[in-house]
Amino acid sequence: MKKSEVFIKQLLKVLINGLNLHEIDETKELLLMGSMRTNFNYYPKCPNLELTVGVSRHSDVSTLTILLQDEIGGLFVRGNDGDNWIDVPPIKGSLVINVGDALQIISNGKYRSVEHRVVANGSKNRISIPIFVNPRPIDMI
Ligand SMILES: O=C(O)CCC(=O)C(=O)O
Ligand SMILES: [Fe+2]
Numbered sequence: 001m002k003k004s005e006v007f008i009k010q011l012l013k014v015l016i017n018g019l020n021l022h023e024i025d026e027t028k029e030l031l032l033m034g035s036m037r038t039n040f041n042y043y044p045k046c047p048n049l050e051l052t053v054g055v056s057r058h059s060d061v062s063t064l065t066i067l068l069q070d071e072i073g074g075l076f077v078r079g080n081d082g083d084n085w086i087d088v089p090p091i092k093g094s095l096v097i098n099v100g101d102a103l104q105i106i107s108n109g110k111y112r113s114v115e116h117r118v119v120a121n122g123s124k125n126r127i128s129i130p131i132f133v134n135p136r137p138i139d140m141i
């Protein structure tokens with residue numbers, strides 16, 4: 001977690017630069033990344049795909065979500081215009097970075113929270129590991 005914190009802070013620095021804010025002081029750091037949680041998601045294979053969902057459409061409440069997915073695939077993000085879903089294929093050694101609701105609010109909508117979903121696989125189990133980077137629960141944004 002310590003190493004990911006360094007990377008996350010660098011990433012947030014680049015993003016807030018785009019908002020004409022050039023320093024992450026202690027107050028901003030708490031607001032942007034004061035609370036972090038790692039999940040381990042396991043999606044068992046489901047031969048009857050019509051009986052399962054995976055994860056239904058949602059956006060994360062986080063500032064950012066840093067996601068490691070295995071090689072199975074099944075993650076889709078919602079396109080900007082309309083109802084199209086864009087496949088996010090697994091690329092070995094890469095991470096998926098999603099903007100969440102908190103960063104959308106903090107940036108006044110300059111960065112948009114991305115809607116996404118996961119489609120279960122009919123023949124293979126899938127694992128993903130997201131780190132949710134959040135304001136602290138007591139913070140008002
Ligand atoms: O498993 C994935 O690829 C995404 C999971 C997800 O959207 C979530 O845990 O919020
Ligand atoms: Fe999510």
